[in-house]
Amino acid sequence: MTEHLRETSQRRVILEELGKLTSHPTANEIYELVRKRLPRISLGTVYRNLELLSQSGLIQKLEMAGTQKRFDGTIGNHYHIRCIGCGRVDDLRLPAMKSIDEAAADLSDYEILWHKMEFGGFCPDCITPRSKRGEIEILDIKKNIIGRKD
Amino acid sequence: MTEHLRETSQRRVILEELGKLTSHPTANEIYELVRKRLPRISLGTVYRNLELLSQSGLIQKLEMAGTQKRFDGTIGNHYHIRCIGCGRVDDLRLPAMKSIDEAAADLSDYEILWHKMEFGGFCPDCITPRSKRGEIEILDIKKNIIGRKD
DNA sequence: TTGATTGCAAATTGTTTGCACGCAA
DNA sequence: TTGCGTGCAAACAATTTGCAATCAA
Secondary structure: OOOOOOOOHHHHHHHHHHHHOOOOOEHHHHHHHHHHHOOOOOHHHHHHHHHHHHHOOOOEEEOOOOOOOEEEOOOOOEEEEEEOOOOOEEEEEEEOOHHHHHHHHHHOOOEEEEEEEEEEEEOHHHHHHHHHOOHHHHHHHHHHHHOOOO | OOOOOOOOHHHHHHHHHHHHOOOOOEHHHHHHHHHHHOOOOOHHHHHHHHHHHHHOOOOEEEOOOOOOOEEEOOOOOEEEEEEOOOOOEEEEEEEOOHHHHHHHHHHOOOEEEEEEEEEEEEOHHHHHHHHHOOHHHHHHHHHHHHOOOO
16 A cells, blocks of 8 residues: 655645635646646646545545535544535534444444435525525425435 | 426336335446346436436435445435445435434534435445455555545 | 437546656655 | 656546437327
8 A cells, every 4th residue: 555655746735725725625626726836737646646645544535425526625524515506515513423323333234334424505605596596496406305416 | 397207118117127126226237227128228318317217206316425326216315325345335224314404504504405424334245254354455444434435 | 299208429527547757765 | 766756648437418210198
């Protein structure tokens, strides 16, 4: 496995930019940010580093709802909340509940190691404008309650 | 939006095959099953129907960890558990807790509509063989606790 | 009859990889 | 000096889409 990561400028700037954010950007968003400081960096390098950094525990890779992966500069157990309106993802300051794992273990034959939870709803910026647009958005909401959306 | 879905043989067979399973197949797995009965069906049709069916609430689209979407023939609130060993996904018979949404709402500015939860661990088939293989698997587990894996 | 649905193939999107060169240790 | 890391471009995998033909209502 990975021995030790070298400190390259690309790696450092990726970590720095990610550390500045409280949001959970996609690989491409990180690429755009880093590119302002290192114009010659490639998207492939960003992907490779995000993967390595999350493997070594320095950042967190989120692969919950939605098609794109997102990355989290802060590690540790916490839940996430995604805005149905604009797609942004925030941390939820609800501490992860280990007892849930035990409750789940009692109900299944699995050896349970972790759980993750994601909430969906409208962020402050999207609550008002959305609800004014009517019909179509209502359907979107229903879609999200019943099934899942994108 | 969708008025009413016509009953085509493709649609019906997709629903039937999905209804037979307790697992949560990927679009491609469904395609392979349906193809046995309708050899000329195309993968695109399967994708289009899974999307429409989940929008109309007849099935459920799962987009949690991992890169591929999976589909669930049974609707209603329940959680899922994914095997780290073989990737299979089962239902967990733990009823969805609405109170969690309220607890989360108190902690954020979001208007919260739903939450979903996924558990990770080893299924009965993977517990023993996995733990015997040692080292590499241990790293995999750590990876899953700290960050996330694939 | 007519618009929803299909099969097919091409296009998109997000991500990964091979390779030769460059640079941290 | 070594072999990890990089930029670049091509390859991939999953999913979506345009289009003309087909079929359910």
